[in-house]
Amino acid sequence: MIEWLTDPLAHGITLRALTEIAILGAVGGAVGCWVVLYEISYSAESLAHGMFPGLVGAALLGLPLLMGGAIGIVLAGLVIAVIGRLTPDSDDTAIAVVVTTLFGLGVLLALSPDSPPGIQALLFGDPLGVKDSDLVVTGLIAAAVLAVLWLFHDRLLAIGFDPSAAGPGGISPALVRALLLTLVAVTVLVGVQGLGNLLVAAILVGPAAAARVLTDRMSTMISLSVGIALVSGIAGLYLSFHARVAAGAAVVSCLLVAYLAAATFAALRDRIRRRSLPPGLPTRPEGARS
Amino acid sequence: MTEAVVIAAHAGLGYEGRTVLRGLEFEIPAGSRVGILGPNGGGKTTLFRALLGEITPLTGQLEVTVSTATVAQTDRSRLDYPVSALDVATMGSLARLPWWKKPGRAERERARQALGEVGLSDLAGRRFGDLSGGQRQRVLIARALTADADLLLMDEPFTGLDTTNENRLEELIDHLAASGRTVMIATHEVEQAERWDLVLCLNGEQISFGDPAVAISKPVLEATYGGHIVEIPGQPQLGVLPAHHHGEGH
Numbered sequence: 322m323i324e325w326l327t328d329p330l331a332h333g334i335t336l337r338a339l340t341e342i343a344i345l346g347a348v349g350g351a352v353g354c355w356v357v358l359y360e361i362s363y364s365a366e367s368l369a370h371g372m373f374p375g376l377v378g379a380a381l382l383g384l385p386l387l388m389g390g391a392i393g394i395v396l397a398g399l400v401i402a403v404i405g406r407l408t409p410d411s412d413d414t415a416i417a418v419v420v421t422t423l424f425g426l427g428v429l430l431a432l433s434p435d436s437p438p439g440i441q442a443l444l445f446g447d448p449l450g451v452k453d454s455d456l457v458v459t460g461l462i463a464a465a466v467l468a469v470l471w472l473f474h475d476r477l478l479a480i481g482f483d484p485s486a487a488g489p490g491g492i493s494p495a496l497v498r499a500l501l502l503t504l505v506a507v508t509v510l511v512g513v514q515g516l517g518n519l520l521v522a523a524i525l526v527g528p529a530a531a532a533r534v535l536t537d538r539m540s541t542m543i544s545l546s547v548g549i550a551l552v553s554g555i556a557g558l559y560l561s562f563h564a565r566v567a568a569g570a571a572v573v574s575c576l577l578v579a580y581l582a583a584a585t586f587a588a589l590r591d592r593i594r595r596r597s598l599p600p601g602l603p604t605r606p607e608g609a610r611s
Numbered sequence: 612m613t614e615a616v617v618i619a620a621h622a623g624l625g626y627e628g629r630t631v632l633r634g635l636e637f638e639i640p641a642g643s644r645v646g647i648l649g650p651n652g653g654g655k656t657t658l659f660r661a662l663l664g665e666i667t668p669l670t671g672q673l674e675v676t677v678s679t680a681t682v683a684q685t686d687r688s689r690l691d692y693p694v695s696a697l698d699v700a701t702m703g704s705l706a707r708l709p710w711w712k713k714p715g716r717a718e719r720e721r722a723r724q725a726l727g728e729v730g731l732s733d734l735a736g737r738r739f740g741d742l743s744g745g746q747r748q749r750v751l752i753a754r755a756l757t758a759d760a761d762l763l764l765m766d767e768p769f770t771g772l773d774t775t776n777e778n779r780l781e782e783l784i785d786h787l788a789a790s791g792r793t794v795m796i797a798t799h800e801v802e803q804a805e806r807w808d809l810v811l812c813l814n815g816e817q818i819s820f821g822d823p824a825v826a827i828s829k830p831v832l833e834a835t836y837g838g839h840i841v842e843i844p845g846q847p848q849l850g851v852l853p854a855h856h857h858g859e860g861h
Binding site for chain 2: 358472474475476478479481482483485492533536537538539542
Protein backbone atom coordinates (compact mmCIF):
# COMPACT_ATOMS: atom_id res chain seq x y z
CA MET A 322 0.00 0.00 0.00
CA ILE A 323 2.83 2.38 0.93
CA GLU A 324 4.50 1.66 -2.41
CA TRP A 325 1.23 2.38 -4.19
CA LEU A 326 1.39 5.87 -2.71
CA THR A 327 5.14 6.50 -2.96
CA ASP A 328 5.93 4.98 -6.37
CA PRO A 329 4.59 7.92 -8.41
CA LEU A 330 6.58 10.34 -6.25
CA ALA A 331 9.84 8.69 -7.32
CA HIS A 332 9.39 10.09 -10.82
CA GLY A 333 10.14 13.76 -11.52
CA ILE A 334 7.50 13.80 -14.23
CA THR A 335 4.75 12.72 -11.84
CA LEU A 336 5.93 15.14 -9.17
CA ARG A 337 5.73 18.03 -11.61
CA ALA A 338 2.30 16.84 -12.75
CA LEU A 339 1.14 16.69 -9.11
CA THR A 340 2.38 20.24 -8.52
CA GLU A 341 0.68 21.46 -11.71
CA ILE A 342 -2.62 19.82 -10.77
CA ALA A 343 -2.37 21.18 -7.21
CA ILE A 344 -1.91 24.73 -8.55
CA LEU A 345 -4.78 24.28 -11.01
CA GLY A 346 -6.94 22.81 -8.25
CA ALA A 347 -6.35 25.83 -6.00
CA VAL A 348 -7.05 28.45 -8.65
CA GLY A 349 -9.76 26.48 -10.51
CA GLY A 350 -11.57 25.58 -7.29
CA ALA A 351 -11.64 29.23 -6.14
CA VAL A 352 -12.52 30.85 -9.49
CA GLY A 353 -15.06 28.08 -10.11
CA CYS A 354 -17.12 29.13 -7.10
CA TRP A 355 -17.80 32.47 -8.81
CA VAL A 356 -18.45 30.74 -12.13
CA VAL A 357 -21.15 28.65 -10.44
CA LEU A 358 -22.59 31.55 -8.42
CA TYR A 359 -22.73 33.90 -11.44
CA GLU A 360 -24.12 31.03 -13.54
CA ILE A 361 -21.54 31.50 -16.31
CA SER A 362 -20.46 27.86 -16.72
CA TYR A 363 -21.41 28.00 -20.41
CA SER A 364 -19.30 31.14 -20.90
CA ALA A 365 -16.35 29.43 -19.19
CA GLU A 366 -16.56 26.46 -21.52
CA SER A 367 -17.02 28.75 -24.53
CA LEU A 368 -13.88 30.68 -23.60
CA ALA A 369 -11.91 27.45 -23.56
CA HIS A 370 -13.18 26.31 -26.95
CA GLY A 371 -12.98 29.76 -28.54
CA MET A 372 -9.27 30.06 -27.83
CA PHE A 373 -8.43 26.70 -29.42
CA PRO A 374 -7.30 27.99 -32.88
CA GLY A 375 -5.01 30.44 -31.06
CA LEU A 376 -3.44 27.60 -29.06
CA VAL A 377 -2.93 25.44 -32.12
CA GLY A 378 -1.54 28.41 -34.06
CA ALA A 379 0.95 29.13 -31.26
CA ALA A 380 2.01 25.46 -31.14
CA LEU A 381 2.51 25.37 -34.91
CA LEU A 382 4.52 28.61 -34.91
CA GLY A 383 6.54 27.67 -31.82
CA LEU A 384 5.17 30.58 -29.77
CA PRO A 385 4.22 30.37 -26.06
CA LEU A 386 0.81 28.71 -25.62
CA LEU A 387 -0.29 31.45 -23.23
CA MET A 388 0.25 34.07 -25.93
CA GLY A 389 -1.64 32.02 -28.54
CA GLY A 390 -4.51 31.36 -26.16
CA ALA A 391 -4.78 35.02 -25.18
CA ILE A 392 -4.87 36.11 -28.83
CA GLY A 393 -7.44 33.37 -29.52
CA ILE A 394 -9.73 34.61 -26.73
CA VAL A 395 -9.55 38.25 -27.88
CA LEU A 396 -10.28 37.25 -31.49
CA ALA A 397 -13.19 35.03 -30.41
CA GLY A 398 -14.62 37.91 -28.37
CA LEU A 399 -14.36 40.30 -31.33
CA VAL A 400 -16.00 37.84 -33.75
CA ILE A 401 -18.83 37.18 -31.26
CA ALA A 402 -19.39 40.94 -30.92
CA VAL A 403 -19.46 41.42 -34.72
CA ILE A 404 -21.79 38.45 -35.34
CA GLY A 405 -24.03 39.63 -32.49
CA ARG A 406 -24.42 43.02 -34.20
CA LEU A 407 -24.88 41.65 -37.72
CA THR A 408 -27.58 39.09 -36.91
CA PRO A 409 -30.89 39.46 -35.08
CA ASP A 410 -30.21 36.24 -33.11
CA SER A 411 -29.57 36.29 -29.37
CA ASP A 412 -26.07 36.68 -27.93
CA ASP A 413 -26.30 33.05 -26.86
CA THR A 414 -26.76 31.95 -30.47
CA ALA A 415 -23.87 34.15 -31.66
CA ILE A 416 -21.58 32.62 -29.01
CA ALA A 417 -22.61 29.06 -29.94
CA VAL A 418 -22.09 29.64 -33.67
CA VAL A 419 -18.71 31.38 -33.29
CA VAL A 420 -17.30 29.06 -30.64
CA THR A 421 -18.19 25.81 -32.44
CA THR A 422 -16.81 27.24 -35.70
CA LEU A 423 -13.56 28.30 -34.03
CA PHE A 424 -13.23 25.00 -32.22
CA GLY A 425 -13.81 23.10 -35.49
CA LEU A 426 -11.12 25.23 -37.15
CA GLY A 427 -8.70 24.45 -34.32
CA VAL A 428 -9.39 20.71 -34.52
CA LEU A 429 -8.90 20.81 -38.30
CA LEU A 430 -5.45 22.35 -37.81
CA ALA A 431 -4.49 20.15 -34.86
CA LEU A 432 -5.43 16.86 -36.51
CA SER A 433 -4.05 17.59 -39.99
CA PRO A 434 -1.35 15.11 -41.12
CA ASP A 435 1.21 17.94 -41.27
CA SER A 436 0.81 18.91 -37.61
CA PRO A 437 3.78 18.05 -35.38
CA PRO A 438 3.29 15.12 -32.97
CA GLY A 439 1.97 16.00 -29.52
CA ILE A 440 -0.19 18.86 -30.68
CA GLN A 441 -3.27 16.72 -30.02
CA ALA A 442 -2.40 17.01 -26.31
CA LEU A 443 -3.92 20.48 -26.53
CA LEU A 444 -7.31 18.78 -26.82
CA PHE A 445 -7.05 16.37 -23.91
CA GLY A 446 -4.19 17.82 -21.87
CA ASP A 447 -0.94 16.30 -20.71
CA PRO A 448 -0.02 17.15 -17.14
CA LEU A 449 2.89 14.70 -17.40
CA GLY A 450 4.44 16.89 -20.10
CA VAL A 451 4.77 19.95 -17.85
CA LYS A 452 8.24 21.49 -17.55
CA ASP A 453 9.72 23.35 -14.56
CA SER A 454 9.42 26.67 -16.41
CA ASP A 455 5.70 25.94 -17.04
CA LEU A 456 5.23 25.38 -13.31
CA VAL A 457 6.79 28.74 -12.47
CA VAL A 458 4.57 30.60 -14.96
CA THR A 459 1.43 28.70 -13.87
CA GLY A 460 2.24 29.32 -10.20
CA LEU A 461 2.79 33.06 -10.68
CA ILE A 462 -0.39 33.53 -12.73
CA ALA A 463 -2.43 31.43 -10.28
CA ALA A 464 -1.11 33.52 -7.36
CA ALA A 465 -2.08 36.73 -9.18
CA VAL A 466 -5.60 35.40 -9.90
CA LEU A 467 -6.08 34.35 -6.27
CA ALA A 468 -4.84 37.77 -5.06
CA VAL A 469 -7.36 39.59 -7.30
CA LEU A 470 -10.13 37.25 -6.12
CA TRP A 471 -9.26 38.00 -2.49
CA LEU A 472 -9.23 41.77 -3.13
CA PHE A 473 -12.58 41.79 -4.95
CA HIS A 474 -14.28 39.04 -2.91
CA ASP A 475 -16.81 41.37 -1.25
CA ARG A 476 -17.66 43.20 -4.48
CA LEU A 477 -18.09 39.96 -6.41
CA LEU A 478 -20.37 38.72 -3.63
CA ALA A 479 -22.42 41.95 -3.56
CA ILE A 480 -22.87 42.31 -7.33
CA GLY A 481 -23.72 38.61 -7.74
CA PHE A 482 -26.36 38.99 -5.05
CA ASP A 483 -27.92 42.17 -6.40
CA PRO A 484 -26.42 44.13 -9.33
CA SER A 485 -28.70 47.08 -8.55
CA ALA A 486 -27.13 47.50 -5.12
CA ALA A 487 -23.85 49.02 -6.32
CA GLY A 488 -25.36 52.49 -5.81
CA PRO A 489 -23.84 55.86 -6.52
CA GLY A 490 -20.08 55.74 -5.97
CA GLY A 491 -20.11 51.95 -5.91
CA ILE A 492 -18.18 49.84 -8.39
CA SER A 493 -19.93 49.17 -11.71
CA PRO A 494 -21.61 45.72 -12.01
CA ALA A 495 -20.49 45.52 -15.66
CA LEU A 496 -16.89 46.11 -14.58
CA VAL A 497 -17.10 43.39 -11.90
CA ARG A 498 -18.54 40.89 -14.41
CA ALA A 499 -15.81 41.80 -16.92
CA LEU A 500 -13.19 41.29 -14.23
CA LEU A 501 -14.62 37.87 -13.39
CA LEU A 502 -14.69 36.80 -17.05
CA THR A 503 -11.06 37.92 -17.37
CA LEU A 504 -10.08 35.82 -14.34
CA VAL A 505 -11.95 32.84 -15.83
CA ALA A 506 -10.16 33.34 -19.15
CA VAL A 507 -6.75 33.47 -17.44
CA THR A 508 -7.56 30.35 -15.40
CA VAL A 509 -8.64 28.50 -18.54
CA LEU A 510 -5.41 29.60 -20.22
CA VAL A 511 -3.17 28.22 -17.50
CA GLY A 512 -5.28 25.06 -17.19
CA VAL A 513 -5.22 24.10 -20.86
CA GLN A 514 -1.79 22.50 -20.81
CA GLY A 515 -2.62 20.26 -17.88
CA LEU A 516 -6.19 19.31 -18.68
CA GLY A 517 -6.62 20.14 -22.34
CA ASN A 518 -9.06 22.34 -24.15
CA LEU A 519 -11.91 19.85 -23.95
CA LEU A 520 -11.57 19.10 -20.25
CA VAL A 521 -10.34 22.29 -18.61
CA ALA A 522 -13.86 23.58 -17.82
CA ALA A 523 -14.28 20.54 -15.53
CA ILE A 524 -11.88 21.92 -12.90
CA LEU A 525 -13.78 25.22 -12.90
CA VAL A 526 -17.27 23.79 -12.64
CA GLY A 527 -16.97 20.34 -11.00
CA PRO A 528 -15.45 21.13 -7.57
CA ALA A 529 -17.46 24.34 -7.14
CA ALA A 530 -20.72 22.62 -8.07
CA ALA A 531 -19.93 19.85 -5.56
CA ALA A 532 -19.12 22.41 -2.83
CA ARG A 533 -22.28 24.37 -3.65
CA VAL A 534 -24.57 21.49 -2.71
CA LEU A 535 -22.67 20.88 0.54
CA THR A 536 -22.71 24.35 2.14
CA ASP A 537 -24.58 27.64 2.36
CA ARG A 538 -21.55 29.75 3.30
CA MET A 539 -19.36 31.35 0.67
CA SER A 540 -16.07 31.06 2.56
CA THR A 541 -16.78 27.38 3.34
CA MET A 542 -17.77 26.83 -0.29
CA ILE A 543 -14.44 28.19 -1.54
CA SER A 544 -12.43 26.07 0.94
CA LEU A 545 -14.42 22.94 0.08
CA SER A 546 -14.16 23.58 -3.65
CA VAL A 547 -10.37 23.98 -3.50
CA GLY A 548 -10.12 20.88 -1.29
CA ILE A 549 -12.26 18.78 -3.65
CA ALA A 550 -10.24 19.99 -6.66
CA LEU A 551 -6.94 19.10 -4.94
CA VAL A 552 -8.03 15.66 -3.76
CA SER A 553 -9.68 14.79 -7.10
CA GLY A 554 -6.67 16.05 -9.04
CA ILE A 555 -4.18 14.04 -7.01
CA ALA A 556 -6.44 10.96 -7.06
CA GLY A 557 -6.72 11.30 -10.83
CA LEU A 558 -2.95 11.36 -11.27
CA TYR A 559 -2.53 8.24 -9.07
CA LEU A 560 -5.27 6.54 -11.11
CA SER A 561 -3.46 7.54 -14.30
CA PHE A 562 -0.12 6.24 -12.97
CA HIS A 563 -1.38 2.87 -11.75
CA ALA A 564 -4.08 2.13 -14.34
CA ARG A 565 -2.00 3.57 -17.19
CA VAL A 566 -4.78 5.80 -18.51
CA ALA A 567 -4.62 9.40 -19.83
CA ALA A 568 -3.84 11.74 -16.94
CA GLY A 569 -6.16 14.63 -17.91
CA ALA A 570 -9.12 12.32 -18.44
CA ALA A 571 -8.39 10.48 -15.15
CA VAL A 572 -8.41 13.79 -13.23
CA VAL A 573 -11.70 14.85 -14.82
CA SER A 574 -13.23 11.44 -14.03
CA CYS A 575 -12.30 11.88 -10.38
CA LEU A 576 -13.84 15.37 -10.39
CA LEU A 577 -17.07 13.86 -11.73
CA VAL A 578 -17.05 11.14 -9.05
CA ALA A 579 -16.51 13.82 -6.38
CA TYR A 580 -19.49 15.80 -7.69
CA LEU A 581 -21.74 12.73 -7.77
CA ALA A 582 -20.67 11.80 -4.23
CA ALA A 583 -21.36 15.33 -2.96
CA ALA A 584 -24.75 15.51 -4.68
CA THR A 585 -25.76 12.11 -3.29
CA PHE A 586 -24.60 13.07 0.21
CA ALA A 587 -26.51 16.37 0.04
CA ALA A 588 -29.69 14.65 -1.17
CA LEU A 589 -29.52 12.09 1.67
CA ARG A 590 -28.74 14.81 4.24
CA ASP A 591 -31.73 16.91 3.12
CA ARG A 592 -33.98 13.86 3.22
CA ILE A 593 -32.95 13.06 6.81
CA ARG A 594 -33.44 16.72 7.78
CA ARG A 595 -36.94 16.73 6.29
CA ARG A 596 -37.85 13.58 8.21
CA SER A 597 -36.66 15.05 11.50
CA LEU A 598 -38.87 18.14 11.09
CA PRO A 599 -42.49 18.19 12.33
CA PRO A 600 -44.90 17.44 9.45
CA GLY A 601 -46.06 20.46 7.42
CA LEU A 602 -42.97 22.60 8.01
CA PRO A 603 -41.06 23.59 4.85
CA THR A 604 -37.32 22.87 4.97
CA ARG A 605 -36.47 25.84 2.80
CA PRO A 606 -38.32 29.00 1.78
CA GLU A 607 -39.89 28.99 -1.66
CA GLY A 608 -37.31 29.57 -4.37
CA ALA A 609 -34.34 28.30 -2.36
CA ARG A 610 -32.06 25.76 -4.02
CA SER A 611 -31.39 22.53 -2.27
CA MET B 612 -37.78 75.33 7.78
CA THR B 613 -36.41 71.84 7.01
CA GLU B 614 -33.86 71.71 4.24
CA ALA B 615 -34.98 70.15 0.92
CA VAL B 616 -33.08 66.98 -0.03
CA VAL B 617 -34.67 66.53 -3.46
CA ILE B 618 -35.58 69.45 -5.74
CA ALA B 619 -37.19 68.93 -9.16
CA ALA B 620 -37.61 71.94 -11.42
CA HIS B 621 -39.41 71.42 -14.77
CA ALA B 622 -37.60 68.06 -14.94
CA GLY B 623 -38.21 65.61 -17.77
CA LEU B 624 -36.73 62.10 -17.57
CA GLY B 625 -36.26 59.40 -20.17
CA TYR B 626 -33.90 57.27 -22.19
CA GLU B 627 -32.02 57.93 -25.43
CA GLY B 628 -33.72 61.29 -25.92
CA ARG B 629 -37.26 59.90 -25.43
CA THR B 630 -39.04 61.46 -22.45
CA VAL B 631 -41.10 58.99 -20.39
CA LEU B 632 -41.76 61.20 -17.35
CA ARG B 633 -42.27 64.96 -17.67
CA GLY B 634 -43.33 67.99 -15.66
CA LEU B 635 -41.62 67.09 -12.37
CA GLU B 636 -41.93 70.04 -10.03
CA PHE B 637 -41.48 69.38 -6.32
CA GLU B 638 -39.32 69.85 -3.23
CA ILE B 639 -38.96 67.14 -0.62
CA PRO B 640 -37.82 68.19 2.88
CA ALA B 641 -35.46 65.98 4.92
CA GLY B 642 -37.19 63.47 7.17
CA SER B 643 -40.29 63.12 4.96
CA ARG B 644 -42.17 59.95 4.14
CA VAL B 645 -43.20 60.28 0.51
CA GLY B 646 -45.61 57.88 -1.17
CA ILE B 647 -45.23 57.55 -4.93
CA LEU B 648 -48.39 56.41 -6.67
CA GLY B 649 -48.70 55.44 -10.28
CA PRO B 650 -49.51 52.55 -12.59
CA ASN B 651 -46.88 50.09 -13.79
CA GLY B 652 -44.94 51.95 -16.50
CA GLY B 653 -46.03 55.30 -15.04
CA GLY B 654 -42.43 56.45 -14.43
CA LYS B 655 -41.71 55.39 -10.83
CA THR B 656 -38.67 53.29 -11.74
CA THR B 657 -37.39 56.03 -14.07
CA LEU B 658 -37.67 58.56 -11.24
CA PHE B 659 -35.76 56.23 -8.89
CA ARG B 660 -33.01 55.73 -11.49
CA ALA B 661 -32.68 59.50 -11.86
CA LEU B 662 -32.55 59.98 -8.08
CA LEU B 663 -29.77 57.36 -7.91
CA GLY B 664 -27.84 59.26 -10.59
CA GLU B 665 -28.06 56.42 -13.12
CA ILE B 666 -29.74 58.73 -15.66
CA THR B 667 -29.64 62.51 -15.96
CA PRO B 668 -32.71 64.68 -16.70
CA LEU B 669 -33.35 65.29 -20.38
CA THR B 670 -34.86 68.66 -19.52
CA GLY B 671 -34.97 70.85 -16.41
CA GLN B 672 -33.21 69.95 -13.18
CA LEU B 673 -33.39 67.21 -10.58
CA GLU B 674 -31.13 67.86 -7.61
CA VAL B 675 -30.42 65.38 -4.81
CA THR B 676 -28.39 66.89 -1.96
CA VAL B 677 -27.85 63.73 0.16
CA SER B 678 -26.51 60.22 -0.33
CA THR B 679 -29.07 57.83 -1.79
CA ALA B 680 -29.64 54.09 -1.65
CA THR B 681 -32.28 51.86 -3.11
CA VAL B 682 -34.17 49.11 -1.29
CA ALA B 683 -35.08 46.57 -3.95
CA GLN B 684 -38.07 44.25 -3.84
CA THR B 685 -37.18 41.12 -1.90
CA ASP B 686 -38.85 38.83 -4.42
CA ARG B 687 -36.05 39.82 -6.81
CA SER B 688 -33.39 38.66 -4.35
CA ARG B 689 -31.57 35.38 -4.91
CA LEU B 690 -32.73 33.16 -2.06
CA ASP B 691 -30.20 30.45 -2.90
CA TYR B 692 -27.27 32.84 -2.49
CA PRO B 693 -24.73 31.78 0.19
CA VAL B 694 -24.85 34.93 2.35
CA SER B 695 -26.01 35.74 5.88
CA ALA B 696 -28.12 38.73 6.94
CA LEU B 697 -24.91 40.35 8.24
CA ASP B 698 -23.15 39.74 4.90
CA VAL B 699 -25.99 41.50 3.05
CA ALA B 700 -26.07 44.42 5.50
CA THR B 701 -22.28 44.79 5.19
CA MET B 702 -22.59 45.05 1.38
CA GLY B 703 -23.97 48.57 1.93
CA SER B 704 -20.52 49.78 2.99
CA LEU B 705 -19.06 49.06 -0.47
CA ALA B 706 -20.79 52.14 -1.91
CA ARG B 707 -18.63 54.42 0.25
CA LEU B 708 -15.34 52.47 0.23
CA PRO B 709 -12.68 53.00 -2.46
CA TRP B 710 -12.39 50.02 -4.81
CA TRP B 711 -9.14 48.72 -3.29
CA LYS B 712 -10.51 48.62 0.26
CA LYS B 713 -12.30 45.62 1.72
CA PRO B 714 -14.96 46.01 4.42
CA GLY B 715 -13.26 45.56 7.79
CA ARG B 716 -14.27 45.30 11.41
CA ALA B 717 -15.67 48.87 11.48
CA GLU B 718 -17.91 48.20 8.48
CA ARG B 719 -19.21 44.93 9.96
CA GLU B 720 -19.87 46.71 13.25
CA ARG B 721 -21.80 49.41 11.37
CA ALA B 722 -23.78 46.65 9.63
CA ARG B 723 -24.57 45.05 13.01
CA GLN B 724 -25.83 48.42 14.26
CA ALA B 725 -28.01 48.76 11.16
CA LEU B 726 -29.44 45.27 11.72
CA GLY B 727 -30.16 46.31 15.32
CA GLU B 728 -31.93 49.42 14.06
CA VAL B 729 -34.27 47.31 11.95
CA GLY B 730 -34.80 44.85 14.82
CA LEU B 731 -32.80 41.92 13.46
CA SER B 732 -29.78 41.73 15.79
CA ASP B 733 -30.65 38.15 16.74
CA LEU B 734 -30.74 36.97 13.13
CA ALA B 735 -27.43 38.48 11.91
CA GLY B 736 -25.92 35.05 11.28
CA ARG B 737 -29.01 33.55 9.64
CA ARG B 738 -28.83 32.77 5.92
CA PHE B 739 -30.62 35.52 3.96
CA GLY B 740 -32.72 33.02 1.99
CA ASP B 741 -33.95 31.38 5.20
CA LEU B 742 -35.51 34.62 6.50
CA SER B 743 -39.17 35.52 6.02
CA GLY B 744 -40.18 38.09 3.38
CA GLY B 745 -40.58 40.84 5.98
CA GLN B 746 -37.23 40.04 7.58
CA ARG B 747 -35.51 40.07 4.19
CA GLN B 748 -37.02 43.48 3.46
CA ARG B 749 -35.62 44.79 6.74
CA VAL B 750 -32.17 43.34 5.96
CA LEU B 751 -32.22 45.25 2.66
CA ILE B 752 -33.13 48.41 4.57
CA ALA B 753 -30.22 47.70 6.93
CA ARG B 754 -27.96 47.46 3.87
CA ALA B 755 -29.10 50.96 2.81
CA LEU B 756 -28.43 52.24 6.34
CA THR B 757 -24.92 50.75 6.26
CA ALA B 758 -24.35 52.78 3.10
CA ASP B 759 -25.06 55.85 5.29
CA ALA B 760 -27.86 56.83 2.92
CA ASP B 761 -30.04 59.76 3.97
CA LEU B 762 -32.50 59.19 1.13
CA LEU B 763 -33.96 55.69 0.89
CA LEU B 764 -35.84 54.66 -2.24
CA MET B 765 -38.16 51.72 -1.59
CA ASP B 766 -39.64 49.91 -4.57
CA GLU B 767 -42.99 48.44 -3.51
CA PRO B 768 -41.61 47.19 -0.18
CA PHE B 769 -44.97 45.86 1.01
CA THR B 770 -45.34 43.38 -1.83
CA GLY B 771 -45.84 39.88 -0.48
CA LEU B 772 -45.92 40.87 3.21
CA ASP B 773 -48.61 39.74 5.66
CA THR B 774 -50.41 42.29 7.85
CA THR B 775 -48.05 41.86 10.82
CA ASN B 776 -44.93 42.44 8.73
CA GLU B 777 -46.65 45.25 6.85
CA ASN B 778 -47.35 47.05 10.15
CA ARG B 779 -43.79 46.43 11.35
CA LEU B 780 -42.37 47.87 8.13
CA GLU B 781 -44.62 50.94 8.41
CA GLU B 782 -43.31 51.47 11.96
CA LEU B 783 -39.74 51.17 10.69
CA ILE B 784 -40.41 53.76 7.96
CA ASP B 785 -41.82 56.08 10.65
CA HIS B 786 -38.69 55.50 12.75
CA LEU B 787 -36.36 56.21 9.81
CA ALA B 788 -38.16 59.47 9.03
CA ALA B 789 -38.11 60.47 12.70
CA SER B 790 -34.32 59.97 12.70
CA GLY B 791 -34.00 62.50 9.86
CA ARG B 792 -33.85 60.17 6.86
CA THR B 793 -36.08 60.76 3.88
CA VAL B 794 -37.99 57.75 2.60
CA MET B 795 -39.62 57.61 -0.83
CA ILE B 796 -41.89 54.61 -1.22
CA ALA B 797 -43.31 53.40 -4.53
CA THR B 798 -46.65 51.77 -3.70
CA HIS B 799 -50.02 50.86 -5.15
CA GLU B 800 -51.78 51.26 -1.80
CA VAL B 801 -53.56 54.63 -1.80
CA GLU B 802 -54.76 54.26 1.80
CA GLN B 803 -51.19 53.73 2.94
CA ALA B 804 -49.90 56.76 1.01
CA GLU B 805 -52.56 58.86 2.69
CA ARG B 806 -50.88 58.24 6.05
CA TRP B 807 -47.49 59.60 4.97
CA ASP B 808 -46.27 63.24 4.82
CA LEU B 809 -46.29 63.76 1.07
CA VAL B 810 -47.56 62.02 -2.01
CA LEU B 811 -46.35 62.17 -5.61
CA CYS B 812 -48.75 60.87 -8.28
CA LEU B 813 -47.20 59.93 -11.62
CA ASN B 814 -48.50 58.69 -14.94
CA GLY B 815 -46.00 59.65 -17.61
CA GLU B 816 -46.07 63.08 -16.02
CA GLN B 817 -46.51 64.57 -12.57
CA ILE B 818 -50.24 64.48 -11.85
CA SER B 819 -50.11 65.79 -8.31
CA PHE B 820 -47.74 66.46 -5.41
CA GLY B 821 -48.17 67.59 -1.82
CA ASP B 822 -49.95 66.82 1.42
CA PRO B 823 -52.01 63.66 0.76
CA ALA B 824 -55.11 65.30 2.22
CA VAL B 825 -54.93 67.82 -0.62
CA ALA B 826 -52.99 66.04 -3.33
CA ILE B 827 -55.08 62.86 -3.45
CA SER B 828 -58.55 63.28 -4.90
CA LYS B 829 -60.80 61.26 -7.13
CA PRO B 830 -59.86 63.23 -10.30
CA VAL B 831 -56.16 62.90 -9.44
CA LEU B 832 -56.44 59.12 -9.02
CA GLU B 833 -58.45 58.84 -12.24
CA ALA B 834 -55.70 60.72 -14.06
CA THR B 835 -53.01 58.65 -12.31
CA TYR B 836 -54.52 55.24 -12.97
CA GLY B 837 -56.29 56.05 -16.23
CA GLY B 838 -59.79 55.25 -15.02
CA HIS B 839 -58.96 51.71 -13.86
CA ILE B 840 -60.28 52.42 -10.38
CA VAL B 841 -63.01 51.33 -8.04
CA GLU B 842 -64.66 53.20 -5.22
CA ILE B 843 -64.74 52.10 -1.61
CA PRO B 844 -68.34 52.18 -0.42
CA GLY B 845 -68.96 55.16 1.85
CA GLN B 846 -65.82 57.04 0.73
CA PRO B 847 -66.70 58.41 -2.69
CA GLN B 848 -64.16 61.24 -2.55
CA LEU B 849 -60.97 59.68 -1.18
CA GLY B 850 -61.57 55.96 -0.81
CA VAL B 851 -60.55 55.09 -4.31
CA LEU B 852 -58.27 52.18 -5.20
CA PRO B 853 -56.79 51.12 -8.48
CA ALA B 854 -58.77 48.03 -9.47
CA HIS B 855 -55.99 46.10 -11.20
CA HIS B 856 -53.61 46.59 -8.29
CA HIS B 857 -56.03 46.12 -5.42
CA GLY B 858 -54.86 43.33 -3.16
CA GLU B 859 -51.58 42.95 -5.04
CA GLY B 860 -49.52 43.65 -1.96
CA HIS B 861 -50.98 40.87 0.17
